[in-house]
Amino acid sequence: MDSATCLAIALADGFACHALSFDYGQRHEAELRAAAEIASCTGVISHRTLRLDLGALGGSALTDTSIAVPEAPAEGIPVTYVPARNTVFLSFALALAEVTDADAIYAGMNAVDYSGYPDCRPEYIDAFQVMANRATRRGVEGRPVEIRAPLLRLSKGQIVRRGLELGVDFRRTVSCYQADVQGRACGRCDACRLRQQGFADAGVPDATRYQAD
Amino acid sequence: MDSATCLAIALADGFACHALSFDYGQRHEAELRAAAEIASCTGVISHRTLRLDLGALGGSALTDTSIAVPEAPAEGIPVTYVPARNTVFLSFALALAEVTDADAIYAGMNAVDYSGYPDCRPEYIDAFQVMANRATRRGVEGRPVEIRAPLLRLSKGQIVRRGLELGVDFRRTVSCYQADVQGRACGRCDACRLRQQGFADAGVPDATRYQAD
Secondary structure, three states, X not given: OHHHHHHHHHHHOOXXXXXXXXXXXXXXXXXXXHHXXXXXXXXXXXXXXXXXXXXXXXXXXXXXXXXXXXXXXXXXXXXOOOOOXXXXXXXXXXXXXXXXXXXXXXXXXXXXXXXXXXXHOHHHHHHHHHHHHHHOHHHHOOOOOEXXXXXXXXXXXXXXXXXXXXXXXXXXXXXXXXXXXXXXXXXXXXXXXXXXXXXXXXXXXXXXXXXXX | OXXXXXXXXXXXXXXXXXXXXXXXXXXXXXXXXXXXXXXXXXXXXXXXXXXXXHHHHOXXXXXXXXXXXXXXXXXXXXXXXOOOHHHHHHHHHHHHHHHHOOOEEEOOOXXXXXXXXXXXXXXXXXXXXXXXXXXXXXXXXOOOOEEEOOOOOOOHHHHHXXXXXXXXOHHHOOOOOOOOOOOOEOOOOHHHHHHHHHHHHHOOOOOOOEOXX
């Protein structure tokens, strides 16, 4: 939902886009199939799925099957937090931006609903921008790659509304942490609850395919 | 040479170490075999080799076989520069540091001999540290992972001397950009020239196995 809306915003901003997905040992691959489908339907220049070995590092319920996915919100940093995940993702995006001589990176982080994740906060994005400016050929040459996180301060309801305005087909998107092979959601995990709340707040019908249906 | 000396420094500083190597589509694998050998001989807690898809992004003579490896130093940023490479490496190290609750990351970047690489400069390391503090659970909790680059301001000659003091066996190390399957060096690429200069500056015999020998 966030990634699809983020891509729609980048396209609406007039960018020709290279889309980048990551296969990092999530428990299901439905999300990646959905990403490839959405990318091909929106006319991006390219779509890559990079396989990352984050699962080999362990430490998160999303990549380590010995940690249970929670079904109720918890205090502090959730067990679904993947250590340094957004830093790894943005680093690869930075590499791709250098190779393709891109002017900007659009990333779908969101600070409102995921306040427990340290790498979804505005001050994190700001620090990544400073680091990126010093890390890259473009930065050294005074043409830095701009890191944009257009969803950062939006609520899930606002993301749903923005996505619908831009023509995003949310039935194609997968948010659930434990979706089945057809991409149908469990309806019970943190991600499903946030998504349901998003549709409710936007005042539109829930465009999610559930396993129970 | 740099990585082996860096690991020896971390061990000498009293750390129990998790070693991390990256298979990122280099033209040869001799470097990775050497890294695994050296790690196992020095008694690290663990050694991981993560496979990265940097080659799929293209853009460097080290990962893209359509770009020739240069045999003479050039002005500016060299074609052997791999876009955002150190950022990607440090990001994975940061993930591993969070999972293992490590106090520090030791990285073998060197600013003196590789001044053409933007991500080998002190101001880059400083910016990565700030970003890492905001990206991680440890950072949020006020126990940041310290990014250490002990070779940053050393000349290649000083690295050779420091390594020898700490018992590094440089015959096992591979620096060459186009080493053969036995890890023997070409003697002509940038990396070989820097290494030769290092031994000369340190006033010790060149402990390198060459293809011509």
